[in-house]
Amino acid sequence: MRNPALVYELTLEVQQQPYLPALELSGPQLELDHYRVHDTDEMEFVTTRTPGERLRYRSRAWLTYSLQADASPATLQRWLELPDGYNPRTLALAARLAADHATAPVLVQRLLQLLRTSGYRYTLEPALLGRHAVDEFLFDSKAGFCEHFAGAYVFTLRAMGVPARVVTGYQGGEFNPVDGVLSVRQADAHAWAEFWQAGVGWQRVDPTAAVAPQRIAGAGALAAPERGSTELLQTLSGEAASLLTSLRFQFAALNNQWNQWVLDYNPERQQALLNSTLTGSAQASNLWPYGAGALGLAMLLCGLAWLRRRRPRDPLTQLYAQFCRQQARRGYARAAHEGPLAYAQRLRLRPTSAAQQAALQEFLLLYSRLRYAADSPESRTASLAMLRKLLVLCR
Secondary structure, three states: OOOOEEEEEEEEOOOOOOEEOOOOOEOOOOEOOOOOEEEOOOOOEEEOOOOOOOEEEEEEEEOOOOOOOOOOHHHHHHHHOOOOOOOHHHHHHHHHHOOOOOOHHHHHHHHHHHHHHOOOEEOOOOOOOOOOHHHHHHHHHOEEOHHHHHHHHHHHHHHOOOOEEEEEEEOOOEEEOOOOEEEOOHHHEEEEEEEEEOOOEEEEEOHHHHHOHHHHHHHHHOOOOOHHHHHHHHOOOHHHHHHHHHHHHHHHHHHHHHHHHHHOOOHHHHHHHHHHHHHOOHHHHHHHHHHHHHHHHHHHHHHHHHHHHHOOOOHHHHHHHHHHHHHHHOOOOOOOOOOHHHHHHHHOOOOOOHHHHHHHHHHHHHHHHHHHOOOOHHHHHHHHHHHHHHHHHOO
16 A cells, blocks of 8 residues: 555755655655656655755655565565675574575564674764774674664665665654754765565665664754854853744744745746735735844844954864865765874875875864874974964875
């Protein structure tokens, strides 16, 4: 059964890729003007060209469904493939777990139980993994974020003979009570897994939930505001924080209303705008509360920004921020989960001279020592001076 169907509308901000996010399972097609859209057997919607503009489209999502329940062995073969010569310890683990030739659902639960009871933990700053990444994650570091858990889980299921695949998308979001819109940001990105069961089709399973259920439950309710907003709210009293949150929601609603109006900006709407301007603008009166809220929010944020600028900033943090911006302009932006040493390892891939590469590595090594080790004030002053010199060489 594919009932009931949920009808929804999605506004997508500008992106530089042809994939269109959609609720699962959506279709049979997306209603999108001026673009040709096709779907794949992996439940993806893809445009024939990268949009490069804000888009709005509509579709239906089926809340209950069966997907490829009668898939042939030949079709499933690609979901059993594994690279040769990698992760021998995981292959041995899979052989032990599947020694009795249990069914796919049983093997899935055995592996989840292993994750729950073996000391794994969720972190956004995992250790750097090497050639046998799954082995090192499962048996050594035992710490990572959703992609680590999903990737290791799928690898092990395939090694046990269960067709499986990693799924990437978004989970959770922030509900705006002003206009009823759910905002989904990159901070809500998530990875989970699917396995195939004969007669049933593809089934979803989230190994991260077995290790860090609070990560999943938190995303499923309301996603946390962006880091800057969180830090700002923590400095305010209860009433001030509540006011700022209310104003932020009003500003977001106003911004969304403007975006929708621009997307609908056709000749008829242009004429309506002219008429409303000449007659007193009913639209403007509707937008007035949002505009007042946005103005109040802007004034409050300006005041808080002025107060924060008056506080002395840590010179070490400033230098590291300058370094990260500098590398981002060269196409090597630091990922949110990367610590300085992991970032240094990745920057080894940046084409540079030997002297410049040495400066990059020395900067991050020295920054790590200053950030995480105790130094005397005299030594710290000299080290900061060295960081400034290295920053010039790292351009």
